Amino acid sequence: MKNKNFSVFFQNKIKKFNKTIQVDSDKSISIRSFLIGAISQKNSKIKNILESEDVFSTIQCLKELGVKIKKVRNKDYSVFGKGLGSLIAKKKHICNCGNSGTLARLLIGILSTTPNIKVKIKGDHSLNKRNMSKLINLMNEFGAEFYPKNKFNFPLSMVSSDMPLAINYKTGVSAQLKSAVMLAGLNSFGNTNIIEINKSRNHTENILLKSSGVISVKKNNIKIYGKKNLQPLNISIPGDPSSAAFFTTLALLSKDSFLNIKNVGLNPRRIGFYKILKMHGAKIRFTNIKKINNEFIGDLQVKYSKIRSIKAGSEFYPSTADEYPILFVIAALTQGVSIFKGIGDLANKESSRAKEMQKILRQIGVKSILNKDQIKIYGTNKIKKVNKTVKVENLGDHRICMATSCLSLLTGIKSHIKNFETVNTSSPSYLKLISKLGGKFEIKK
Numbered sequence: 001m002k003n004k005n006f007s008v009f010f011q012n013k014i015k016k017f018n019k020t021i022q023v024d025s026d027k028s029i030s031i032r033s034f035l036i037g038a039i040s041q042k043n044s045k046i047k048n049i050l051e052s053e054d055v056f057s058t059i060q061c062l063k064e065l066g067v068k069i070k071k072v073r074n075k076d077y078s079v080f081g082k083g084l085g086s087l088i089a090k091k092k093h094i095c096n097c098g099n100s101g102t103l104a105r106l107l108i109g110i111l112s113t114t115p116n117i118k119v120k121i122k123g124d125h126s127l128n129k130r131n132m133s134k135l136i137n138l139m140n141e142f143g144a145e146f147y148p149k150n151k152f153n154f155p156l157s158m159v160s161s162d163m164p165l166a167i168n169y170k171t172g173v174s175a176q177l178k179s180a181v182m183l184a185g186l187n188s189f190g191n192t193n194i195i196e197i198n199k200s201r202n203h204t205e206n207i208l209l210k211s212s213g214v215i216s217v218k219k220n221n222i223k224i225y226g227k228k229n230l231q232p233l234n235i236s237i238p239g240d241p242s243s244a245a246f247f248t249t250l251a252l253l254s255k256d257s258f259l260n261i262k263n264v265g266l267n268p269r270r271i272g273f274y275k276i277l278k279m280h281g282a283k284i285r286f287t288n289i290k291k292i293n294n295e296f297i298g299d300l301q302v303k304y305s306k307i308r309s310i311k312a313g314s315e316f317y318p319s320t321a322d323e324y325p326i327l328f329v330i331a332a333l334t335q336g337v338s339i340f341k342g343i344g345d346l347a348n349k350e351s352s353r354a355k356e357m358q359k360i361l362r363q364i365g366v367k368s369i370l371n372k373d374q375i376k377i378y379g380t381n382k383i384k385k386v387n388k389t390v391k392v393e394n395l396g397d398h399r400i401c402m403a404t405s406c407l408s409l410l411t412g413i414k415s416h417i418k419n420f421e422t423v424n425t426s427s428p429s430y431l432k433l434i435s436k437l438g439g440k441f442e443i444k445k
Contacts, residue, residue: 004445008420008431010405012440013412014250016304019437020260021247024427025050025075026240029203029265029295031102032179033235034058036207037079038067039086039110039186040230044079047236051075053425057098061107065089083229084187087111089119097123097154099350099396099425102176104154105135106204109180112144113164113187122155126350126396126422129153134177141167142184166190166226173318173345175200178222182208182215185224194222200318201269206294207233238265238297242322243427245273246402249326250437251302252282253333253410259437261300268296272319273327280308307334309379314342321345325403328357331377332366333410344373350397350422360404363390364413383411390415398423402430409439 030050035058037044049055059069059077066088068080087110095111097104104123111117122128133152140146143161166188169181178194182204185192197220205222208215211231216223244261251259266286278284283305289298310331312320320327324346331338346353354375358368364386367378390413392404401417408415420443423430434441 004421005419006421006443006445007416007418008405009414009416009442009444010408010440011412011414014254014409014437014439016254016256017251017437018258020262021433021436022262023239023243023247023264023433024052024429025237026265027052027054027426028102028201029235029237030055031058031100032106032203032207033233033237034062034069034079035106035110035183036230037233038062038081039084040081040211040232041083042081042232044081044233045076045235046079046233047076049075049077049237050240050426052428053098054100054103057096057100058103061095061097061103064093064095081232084227085114087114087117089117092120094120094122097121097127099124099127099422101127101130101350105176105180106183108135108139108158109183111158112139112142112160113184114160117158117160120155120157124396127154131348132156134172134174135180138167138169138177138181139184142188164188166192166224168193170195171197171200173198173200173321175202175318179204182222182224185226186214186228186230188226190226192224192226194224196220196222198318199269201267203267203295207235209294235293238295239263240426241265241267241270241273243430244300245323245326246406247433247437248274248284248300248302249330249406250409252277252305252307253330255304257304259302261302263297264300266296266298269319272316273323276310276312276316276320276327277307277330280310281305282307309334309336310338310340312340314373317342317345322399325353325357325399326406328361328375328377329403329407329410331379332361332364332407333381333383334379335381336379338377338379339374341374343375349399351395351400353397353400356395356397356400357403360390360392360400360407363388364407364411383413385411385413388414392417394419396422398426402427405434405441409434
């Protein structure tokens with residue numbers, strides 16, 4: 001399911017609002033639920049999934065690998081799993097992962113230790129540029145091979161391991177690499193041991209913990225017990241805290257505004273954005289908190305606030321990775337110098353996010369200094385409307401598009417954002433919700 005390209009123009013400042021909304025479902029949990037359901041026993045039930053481009057790419061890849069998936073009703077699906085090692089690839093099969101790095105890395109984790117797999121893996125223009133060397137090196141340890149040799153971006157051909165053996169792995173900041181190792185370890189001989197140096201998002205662990213005897217998680221140590229059957233899933237997906245961050249920003253910086261966001265995932269490893277802002281004066285409350293399927297879920301209540309300049313150390317990166325573009329917007333519109341450390345891995349997202357946001361901030365007259373692992377932003381709460389249009393070219397990066405739209409809505413500065421259809425990879429309801437809050441825009445196809 002592919003959307004046609006379209007651009008969006010913003011030129012009007014959003015007015016104060018008092019609203020309740022529900023954001024799109026969590027992308028990370030949606031993709032993981034389908035992938036794990038596909039290699040579990042029997043019928044898994046997945047409710048309230050994110051019906052977005054990245055998730056549709058996941059469904060399509062799995063169907064082409066022999067998995068039966070049925071849509072029961074709107075946002076509710078059944079996945080008819082056949083257990084570990086059950087995926088089948090036809091001769092010269094191509095797995096198209098679209099824009100989704102999560103799908104690419106996690107699916108490769110599964111396929112690397114699935115018997116008799118030989119596939120070509122590719123993505124869209126954005127995904128094909130991303131460096132996969134760390135993933136390839138890890139899957140090589142399990143015995144999988146990638147061709148051509150010494151090529152580290154898609155398209156690539158992969159041959160699965162004949163005799164997958166468990167490995168030991170010390171994590172970096174990437175939850176996707178950690179998850180790929182766990183999923184590869186499920187169908188390997190022996191126990192895969194993971195030492196978590198940096199605590200990244202743990203949705204994969206939370207899903208696997210539903211099956212007894214498959215995984216143990218103790219402090220910084222994760223152990224996957226190979227060749228153990230996975231029990232079918234019965235999961236309802238909460239709202240995505242990363243998608244909620246953009247609407248939170250509009251409420252925080254629009255004078256006299258209030259916003260209530262219902263049923264949002266509040267996993268402690270996903271809420272670095274909210275923690276950072278609360279430390280710097282943001283009026284954000286988590287309410288109605290409950291724990292379902294090992295995930296914390298609740299409501300976000302956000303009031304207009306006077307934010308202080310932001311100082312965020314590298315320890316926040318794993319729990320804030322997707323929200324830095326909108327944090328940079330907040331920093332630009334806040335008086336004083338904000339500093340974000342430990343952001344080097346942003347260069348390997350859908351675009352080089354810190355560099356691209358620096359270009360956008362430069363267009364509105366905000367100075368910043370960027371080096372490999374840090375950005376310093378010289379913010380002001382007296383942004384002047386510029387006599388030109390901020391332009392975002394065809395980056396294929398949903399977070400840059402969303403962050404720039406918020407920048408325009410908060411300042412009234414004109415913006416012309418190309419490739420806005422890429423927002424549908426994570427938040428297909430984005431523009432509809434912007435309209436509900438009173439935001440104005442024009443779509444041009």
